[in-house]
Amino acid sequence: MVKAPPWDERVALYLVCGGIAGGSALLAFGAQLTGRDALRRNARLTALGTASVGALALVADLGRPERFLNMLRTIKPTSPMSLGSWILAGFSTGAGLAAVADLDRMTGEVLPLGPLRSVLRAFEAPAGALAALLGAPLAGYTAVLLSDTAMPTWNAAKDDLPFVFVSSASLASGGMAMITTPTAQAGPARALALAGVAGDLVAAQAMERRMDPVAAEPLHQGRPGWLMRWSERLAIVGGIGTVAAGVTARTAPRASRWVAAASGAALVTASAFTRFGVFYAGKDSAMDPRYTIEPQKRRLEARRRAGITHDSITTAG
Amino acid sequence: MQRLTAPDAAAVGDNPTADAHYEHPHARKGFFTDTSICIGCKACEVACKEWNRNPADSDYELSNSSFDNSEGLSADTWRHVAFIEQDRGRIEAARESGRALVSLGMPRIRPADVPTTAGEAITTAVTGGMTGPLSEVAGRPPAGLPPAPDLGELDVLSSLGGGPTRPEDAGAVDTTPPDTPEFRWLMSSDVCKHCTNAGCLDVCPTGALFRTEHGTVVVQDDVCNGCGTCVAGCPFGVIERRKDGIAQPKTERSAAPVTPTGPGKPEKARNVGVAQKCTLCYDRLVDDQTPACAQACPTTSIKYGEREDLVSGARERVARLHAEGRTEARLYGANPNDGVGGTGSVFLLLDEPEVYGLPPDPRVPTADLPRMYARAGLAMAGMAAASALAFVLGGRQ
Ligand code: SF4
Ligand code: SF4
Ligand code: SF4
Numbered sequence: 001m002v003k004a005p006p007w008d009e010r011v012a013l014y015l016v017c018g019g020i021a022g023g024s025a026l027l028a029f030g031a032q033l034t035g036r037d038a039l040r041r042n043a044r045l046t047a048l049g050t051a052s053v054g055a056l057a058l059v060a061d062l063g064r065p066e067r068f069l070n071m072l073r074t075i076k077p078t079s080p081m082s083l084g085s086w087i088l089a090g091f092s093t094g095a096g097l098a099a100v101a102d103l104d105r106m107t108g109e110v111l112p113l114g115p116l117r118s119v120l121r122a123f124e125a126p127a128g129a130l131a132a133l134l135g136a137p138l139a140g141y142t143a144v145l146l147s148d149t150a151m152p153t154w155n156a157a158k159d160d161l162p163f164v165f166v167s168s169a170s171l172a173s174g175g176m177a178m179i180t181t182p183t184a185q186a187g188p189a190r191a192l193a194l195a196g197v198a199g200d201l202v203a204a205q206a207m208e209r210r211m212d213p214v215a216a217e218p219l220h221q222g223r224p225g226w227l228m229r230w231s232e233r234l235a236i237v238g239g240i241g242t243v244a245a246g247v248t249a250r251t252a253p254r255a256s257r258w259v260a261a262a263s264g265a266a267l268v269t270a271s272a273f274t275r276f277g278v279f280y281a282g283k284d285s286a287m288d289p290r291y292t293i294e295p296q297k298r299r300l301e302a303r304r305r306a307g308i309t310h311d312s313i314t315t316a317g
Numbered sequence: 318m319q320r321l322t323a324p325d326a327a328a329v330g331d332n333p334t335a336d337a338h339y340e341h342p343h344a345r346k347g348f349f350t351d352t353s354i355c356i357g358c359k360a361c362e363v364a365c366k367e368w369n370r371n372p373a374d375s376d377y378e379l380s381n382s383s384f385d386n387s388e389g390l391s392a393d394t395w396r397h398v399a400f401i402e403q404d405r406g407r408i409e410a411a412r413e414s415g416r417a418l419v420s421l422g423m424p425r426i427r428p429a430d431v432p433t434t435a436g437e438a439i440t441t442a443v444t445g446g447m448t449g450p451l452s453e454v455a456g457r458p459p460a461g462l463p464p465a466p467d468l469g470e471l472d473v474l475s476s477l478g479g480g481p482t483r484p485e486d487a488g489a490v491d492t493t494p495p496d497t498p499e500f501r502w503l504m505s506s507d508v509c510k511h512c513t514n515a516g517c518l519d520v521c522p523t524g525a526l527f528r529t530e531h532g533t534v535v536v537q538d539d540v541c542n543g544c545g546t547c548v549a550g551c552p553f554g555v556i557e558r559r560k561d562g563i564a565q566p567k568t569e570r571s572a573a574p575v576t577p578t579g580p581g582k583p584e585k586a587r588n589v590g591v592a593q594k595c596t597l598c599y600d601r602l603v604d605d606q607t608p609a610c611a612q613a614c615p616t617t618s619i620k621y622g623e624r625e626d627l628v629s630g631a632r633e634r635v636a637r638l639h640a641e642g643r644t645e646a647r648l649y650g651a652n653p654n655d656g657v658g659g660t661g662s663v664f665l666l667l668d669e670p671e672v673y674g675l676p677p678d679p680r681v682p683t684a685d686l687p688r689m690y691a692r693a694g695l696a697m698a699g700m701a702a703a704s705a706l707a708f709v710l711g712g713r714q
Contacts, residue, residue: 001676005549006558026704034708063543063558063590070523070542078683081546082522136697143696144689148520148682149549155682158689162696170700174707188704188711195703286554293671296678309421313655313679314670315648316418317635 001293002150004286010057012279015142016172016272017054018088019165021047022139023173023192025095029132030188032125039189040128041102042180046173047131048099051092051138058088080145084138091138094130097123139169146282152292153285154278156215160207161278167203168231168271171196175238175267178260183249186260190246193267197239200274201232212295218281227277231270238266332624333513333658337528345532346597347624347661348611349631350506352673353638353646355618357398357504362387364613365396368598372559372586389674390507392557393586395595396610399673401503408501411645411668418647419639505673506619508610509534509555509595510650511661512681517547517556517594519683525592532624533597533661543590552657552679556594561586597661624661631663643667649675656680 024047031040059068071085101124104111113120143165147158154161174193178186208216219228241263248256285291300312332345365371371393380386385400403411511533518526518534525541528534536547536556547556598608606612611621620627628651638646645667650660656679664675671677 001554001671001674002552003548003554003557006543006545023700023704026701027707030704030708061545063545063592064541067523067540067542070525070540071544073540074522074524076522076524078519078686079522079546080686081520081544085522132701136700139700140693140697144686144693145546147689148686149546150516150552150554150679150682151549154549158685159692162689162693163699166696166700170703188707191707191711192704195707199699199703286549289671289674292676296676297671300678304421311652311654311656313649313652313657313660314418314666314677315652316415316421316639317632317648 001289002152002286004151004283005149006063007061007279007283009276010061012276014054014058014061015165015275015279017050017057018142019139019169019271019275020172020176020268021051021054021091021095022135022137023169023196024050024176025091025128025131025135025138027173027177027189027192028098029128029135031185032128034188036185036188039177039181039185041106043173043177043189044095044099044102044128044131046176046180047095047135048092051088051095055088055092080141080148084141084145087134087137087141091131091134094127094132094134097127098131101127136166140166146278149282150292151282151286152215152295153211153218154282156211156295157207157278160203160210163199163203164207164274164278167196167199168274169196171200171235171238171267172271174242175264175271178242178245178264179268183245183253183256183260187246187249190242190260193242193264194239197235197242197267200235200270204228204232204274212298214294214298215285215291218284218291219277222280222284224277224279224281224284227273227280231273231277234266234270234273238263238270241266332532333515333528334530334532339530343530343532344623344625345661346602346622347511347532347627347663348508348597348608349620349622349627349663349665350508351618351620351631351634351665352503352505353634353643353665353667354616355398355504355506356616357400357502358615359387359398360613360615361396361506361610361619362394362398364609365595366394368601368609369395369596370584370587371395371593372561390509390555390557390594392559392593395593396506396508398504398506401505401668401672403501403503403668403672405499407668408645411672412643414669415643415645415647419644503667503673505664505666506610506614507674508662509597510553510657511595511597512553513653513658513660514681514684516550516552516657516681516683517592519681519686520546520550522546529597529599529602531597531599531602533599533602535596535599536592536594538588538591538593541591543592545592547592550682552676552681556592559586559589559591559593561589624663628663631665634665638665656684 024043028040028043028047031037031043059065062068071082072089074082075086076082097120101120104113104117104120109117140162143161146154147161149155171193174189174196177189178193181189208219218224241259245256245260245263248259303311334343334345374387374391374393380388383400383402385398387394387397390397515526515534518528522544523540523542525537526534526547527537543558545558548558598606601608607621611619620630631648631651635646635648647666649664649666649670651663653659658681666673669677
């Protein structure tokens with residue numbers, strides 16, 4: 001009755017990467033402003049790395065990858081895919097410049113940049129700001145991309161999916177920074193991760209509660225059901241570990257570093273599970289016409305009971 | 318600049334070309350597919366395949382569940398004739414649900430004009446009920462309608478089939494063809510709806526999908542990059558990305574699939590990896606030709622023309638069927654106030670839409686886009702605020 005988009009795991013991978021990249025750019029910018037050099041560098045490299053992997057995965061999933069530049073043929077507000085492509089392009093430019101500047105510094109200026117080095121240095125801070133500005137949009141627009149479709153589960157989640165996605169991006173980027181960065185500088189990353197865990201648990205619950213019960217079913221069944229359940233558990237475990245790492249950061253720095261890395265890995269995995277879970281659930285909901293028919297019949301009936309009969313696609317004449 | 322919301326029908330009228338800013342808009346073209354006279358010959362399906370040189374769906378695979386072996390619309394099948402088998406109970410249920418639509422006061426079929434003959438009077442009496450419950454028509458006519466004749470005395474219908482003649486009893490008249498008393502076979506030729514507010518077109522990021530001057534929706538094969546967003550955006554499951562295939566008929570039932578390589582070898586499918594669907598034969602329309610499927614249809618079940626004319630013809634047809642007691646007849650897509658703003662391809666159905674594989678209450682996803690953007694904006698602002706807060710609360714180094 002409806003057809004699932006021809007997107008495979010590469011698009012789900014992009015959803016995960018976009019979230020980590022967006023959150024990392026925000027962390028990098030904060031670190032840039034507060035003088036946390038290690039956090040800034042690591043978060044910038046993470047942002048560039050994940051954005052590149054995500055973009056490549058997205059291009060590879062196209063039916064005609066050689067035409068990927070057609071994405072930037074026009075700016076079309078009715079198309080989240082179009083706006084998203086522009087967000088990704090802008091983000092990658094900013095994150096790329098900022099990361100290259102740090103890479104150059106890290107490698108002792110081995111890049112043969114010549115006079116371009118001073119230009120790069122001049123643009124480094126604004127580039128970091130641009131990436132941060134587009135960070136949250138990159139992490140969240142994919143929720144609109146999924147909801148603005150006729151796939152019953154994605155569409156029914158439209159009010160709360162953005163909150164789930166930005167929360168999951170926050171906990172994943174926080175978790176990533178906890179893996180890469182010494183505990184002394186990772187305080188903000190831990191705080192962001194904890195905010196993400198709290199937001200994720202609340203938003204995911206709210207989303208499932210407010211969705212049409214039939215349209216929400218695929219989120220509980222089979223593969224997506226398993227992924228969503230484990231995502232919740234891992235987020236909780238990761239959150240507890242994050243608190244532990246923060247508390248012991250000064251008293252037992254070595255142990256704290258290990259706990260932070262393990263919690264970070266749990267959080268990144270939790271985020272990946274959330275996004276893969278939502279991704280599969282939407283595709284599953286297209287496979288069985290029941291998910292399209294039942295919610296639609298219910299809302300049609302509700303309107304008819306309320307006396308609204310002018311907007312039905314089926315008419316007596 | 319594109320619209321963000323579904324336009325209200327009054328502003329745009331029924332013709333979406335106004336929205337596409339054509340300087341010389343043509344009349345909106347469309348189809349009226351009258352499934353009540355479709356015989357399931359699949360001539361349209363074949364004609365479409367041939368004209369568009371669409372690849373074969375499979376190597377003579379049988380669906381094993383029906384005589385319908387193409388099973389649905391796809392990137393390679395732009396017209397699809399569905400076969401649905403129904404027993405007596407299902408027929409009665411369909412008649413009942415159609416009658417319920419009438420008593421819901423769904424849009425009126427025709428203005429309350431003057432009935433000239435007795436036959437006309439009955440038609441008006443039965444179908445005038447579109448503006449109010451049937452009981453009202455039979456007893457006290459709503460204001461504006463001519464007084465309904467006393468149907469009990471007029472008794473014209475009884476000469477047709479016998480039995481009750483009051484409209485509320487019309488369903489009891491047995492109009493089933495005598496050779497199939499317990500069974501019917503619904504045949505319906507499905508196609509792209511060419512929606513007024515087309516989900517596929519709205520979400521296409523490249524602009525490959527566009528609104529033609531005839532009000533139809535067409536993919537530009539050389540622009541589409543196969544991102545597949547339109548596939549998810551269509552509320553009817555019409556458009557699809559083409560995988561691969563061979564656009565040449567096989568001659569033997571057991572013929573092995575052929576590898577399309579080198580000159581003289583089977584013709585390879587065009588537009589692989591690109592979104593594909595019915596173009597409403599855009600290439601024929603520019604030459605004032607009838608679309609291949611409509612031209613091939615031997616029963617005139619597929620009618621092609623200006624949408625306005627088609628819809629008024631469709632309304633008359635429903636009125637006639639209702640007058641015959643076939644209250645299961647109803648229109649699909651003729652209402653400009655529905656979730657997609659009405660469709661260019663209008664259907665006359667004999668049962669609930671979902672029986673035919675059509676969604677019962679489709680809604681173009683982009684109609685809710687402003688709200689989705691607002692919610693997402695809020696979420697994004699929250700994320701940015703959370704990271705700012707994280708640096709405040711994240712402690713000294
Ligand atoms: S039916 Fe689907 S493919 Fe056809 S115009 Fe409407 S949204 Fe597009
Ligand atoms: S697959 Fe082609 S037609 Fe469909 S949305 Fe993408 S670019 Fe547009
Ligand atoms: S109008 Fe043309 S493209 Fe569309 S179904 Fe008919 S024959 Fe096929």
